[in-house]
Amino acid sequence: MAGYQEEVNMKKSVLLGAMAFAGLAAGAASAGTLDDVKARGKLNCGVTVGLVGFAAPNANGEWEGFDVAVCRAVAAAVLGDSTAVEFVPTTGKTRFTALASGEIDMLARNTTWTFSRDVDLKFEFTGVNYYDGQGFMVPKDLGVSSAKELDGATVCIQTGTTTELNLADFFRSNNISYEPVPIETNAEAQQQYLAGACDVYTTDASGLAATRATFDDPGAHVLLPEIISKEPLGPLVRHGDNEWGDVVRWTLNALVSAEELGITSANLSEMSAGTENPEINRLLGSEGTLGEMLGLDATWAQKAIASQGNYGEIFAKNIGEDTPVGLARGLNAQWTEGGLLYAPPFR
Amino acid sequence: MSTLTDPPKEQFRLSMLLYDTRYRSGTIQVIAMFGFMLLAAWLINNTLSNLAALGKPIDFGFFSEPAGYDINQRLLEYTSRDSHLRAALMGLLNTLVVAFLGCITATILGVIIGVLRLSSNWLVARLMAVYVELFRNVPVLLWIVFVMAILIETLPAPRAFRGENPEATMSLADSVAVTNRGVYIPEPLFSRSLGDAHLFGESSLRFDVSLDLMAILVVLGLSLFASIKIRQRADRIQEATGDRPATWHVRTAVVVVPMAILLAVLGFYLGYPELKGFNFKGGTHLRNSLIALWLALSLYTAAFIAEIVRAGIMAISKGQTEAAEALGLRSNKIMSLVVLPQALRVIIPPLISNYLNLTKNSSLAIAVGYMDITGTLGGITMNQTGRELECVLLLMLVYLAISLTISGIMNWYNEAVKLKER
Structure with missing residues (x-):
């Protein structure tokens, strides 16, 4: 979090620079x-x-x-x-x-x-x-053709994103339950998804396509037709x-x-x-x-x-x-x- | 008549603050303190004014806004429409759960390994040494990720349990399902449940207390109290007559019978997990993330505790053991009656800091997606609201409070077991 301090009106000090919250405040608004x-x-x-x-x-x-x-x-x-x-x-x-x-x-x-x-x-x-818009990717052999069939599914999701909120809203408004598995990066999500630790991976449709492209067998995974949000x-x-x-x-x-x-x-x-x-x-x-x-x-x-x-x-x-x-x-x-x-x- | 002359009164001059050794150190301390306060004030002021310039003054109003995100492991009822405060509370409880479980297993493992490391069996002692060196010399984050990866990659997905000839089957007479999403175990249920007591109404701190659990705890408490009374009575008879009446069957009955009656009245039964749809339903779901974090933190901290236990035991002079041997005590009795009680005095103070370390290390939870307080308040809430400073300050306060509580309890325990000097 050590900010790049360009604040001219602020005296620089190594000691203070080391303090994270000073860094947070100092670099801002420059x-x-x-x-x-x-x-x-x-x-x-x-x-x-x-x-x-x-x-x-x-x-x-x-x-x-x-x-x-x-x-x-x-x-x-x-x-x-x-x-x-x-x-x-x-x-x-x-x-x-x-x-x-x-x-x-x-x-x-x-x-x-x-x-x-x-x-x-x-x-x-x-x-x-x-x-873009948020989509869902599932393994083909799961036999799911719509996101509304995902009641009770375990869903991998990148934490700290709008997709997290959309997901909660989507399942809530359709009155179906799910188990979220929060994940930090796309690579970890990929690992969990491929191991079957989650049934579904959701993020922006473009991200799903990009992730699927790196799989050994991209054909074994499908993107569900629902796009549940606007993601410009x-x-x-x-x-x-x-x-x-x-x-x-x-x-x-x-x-x-x-x-x-x-x-x-x-x-x-x-x-x-x-x-x-x-x-x-x-x-x-x-x-x-x-x-x-x-x-x-x-x-x-x-x-x-x-x-x-x-x-x-x-x-x-x-x-x-x-x-x-x-x-x-x-x-x-x-x-x-x-x-x-x-x-x-x-x- | 005699004349009394007062000794000349020493006049206090300002220069004495600097030149008089009686005052000098005080002066320096006051100046240093003043400087330190100025520095702190400058930092705080700088932060506040910069935040104000950015248009983000300190504001905790976001706490009452709906959180909007779901949390998988929630000990209390929570939906995505609840407030950020309630989401933070869920995270806090998750932190406490993993810290509590971790401290207990780390202590048990640590004591066993520490004692075994001193074993006269060469192989056992060496194996324990390897364990200690392996675990304490690799960063705990790696252990957490490693354990999680093993759980995910080696265990079967719920899908594998399906079909005529499933690849995986449930263990322990079809009662426990071990999957790569976690372990599903049977849960206690009551067919004639007393229901729940709702506390704190509709506020963010509301929670339900199971009256069944309360009833069980009350009955258990009363039973144990009765059992202790019986033991005390036996003690008195033994002191008076020299004969100790056999009490174990009465004491067992006093605990078991009321509990059995209560459970029968409540209609106790076990709810077994069952594969339904995508996942197992029913039973208690111990998530992978909890197991990985709990296991890794326990194994890691146990290595440190083992060393502390070893040091504590070695601090007890060999004469004690030899004296106990001379009295005819067996080696396991020597350990539990003579050595360990004395070693505890050496062990407890460093043990406290290991408990604190474990608790603080639990903030690495996000590496496996465990929603602790760092994941909720310091993660998603911070990210969605953009209130970095408020969230981080609160987070620090929470960890400080947890740590101080733990060390308070442990210091009290230390007072209780330490050598009483009279």
Whole structure:
């Protein structure tokens, strides 16, 4: 919990720094995260401790995944280097403390945007990078075809998540009983589920698909048709630092807009030189001063897109239908394609 | 007439506070104390003002909000609509349960292992030494996770009990089901139950007391009291006449007969676990998480207690044992009548700190998903409400209170058994 203390008006002291609650209090509310990140030359980005497709270290120990790509894009936009990211693995329980204490600059950890997290926990969600919902996974041979048949089942659930609350509400409102088995990380849940210590594993449907992809025999497990909640997942930052919030928000929007406008990593350099479309020009910095307004240089969006490609490319590479995770775009298609992705205009 | 002159009165000057050795240490202490209080005040003020700047002033109002989450092991009635306070209470009870069970088994195991380690049997003594070194030199978290992994991976799932030729069957005449979700044992039930007494109405602290249990405890208490009276009477007769009347059959009857009558009146029977749907229903469910935590904490702490017991026994001079041998006592009698009562005086003080360690180590419960106070108040409640400081402070207070209570009880016991110097 030792917070990264950037409080200027506060005298630093090794003794006090060691005290956890001082750290908790001191790092909070520090304005100027953008300046801090620039000065440090590194972005501290909170991710999950390991969920294939969203954030997990690969064979070379490099983090990759859908959420990781957001961190890298922000690092590229701010620092011009998509590798200048310190990934901080967080669990469902530790993530908010890590962000509130200033240990991380932003959290990209399939975190659901809810009222109380936004308002009461004092965070700022900077958009949605994945529209999700809570689902259930069961072994095929259990013969269950609907979540309403799960009366009396033992359910593995990651603790400290919205899914925990949804689950309680779902079973309550359907007047059926269950036995919750609270679990700290996805890996432990997988172990218990595969050993049959729980009948059902529930989390966001995307997480279930990603987990199932790592099983020896993914075909032996089915996702039940019920989606019991809305889980808009997105990156978030601390409340009260609007400049930094804007940087993260518009980096995400840049990735989404890039897909909508047809900017890909393949044609990026060609388009950066200038096109007929003024919105592309404004986004990529050949026209207007959008970068300057954000406190970044003019080519910030170019760099962000160059790091991992546009939203569609990131999706396809990490969790798309050609990957083991195999998620369809569904709600996460562009609004022009019948999905919900709708980036505000760059103007 | 004589003149009395007072000795010149020494004038107190301010500089004496520093230069007079009589006052100097006091001065330094006052200044240090003042400095310390300033530091504490600065820390508290800094925390409060930063929290206020963040828009999160200290506020315990969240306690009355509905918790919204379910807890699997609940000793009292609880639903997800109950308040965070009640959820914390469930966690507190779970902490106390595992700490209580753990302290008892750790003590029993520890005493046995400590005594056996001093055994003259080379193999037994060496095995116990291996046990002690193995358990106390590996972090307890690893033991907890290890025990849990064994339980999950090696035991059969409830599914395996199903079908014509099930892979697994229930043990002890179909009364106990050992699964990888926990152990289901028969539970005592009453067909003519007296019902429950509801205490504290509808508040967060409400709880039900089983009147059956109360009746059993009352009868048991009265029986034991009668039994003690009979023994005392036998003692008196023995002192007066030298003959001790045989009382064991009366004393047994005094305890057993009223209890048997009471149980028959209440309609006592055992409820056996039965496979229904996804899980076993009926019976008492000892969850994996409880068993793993309990077992690992007991085995780990037992290793420390064994060493304390060994040290205590070795602190008793060999002359005592030899004297007892000379009196013709057998070796197990020497241990229980001569050595252990004296060794207790050496054993108890370090034993207290081991009980405290076990209790505090139980906060590792979340590693196996056991919903103790750290898992509820310091875990889900903290996470859902975002009141880190309030929750952590309360958590510290709770553990402090539990620890002080344990050491209070143990210190009282220590007073009772320690060497009385007259």
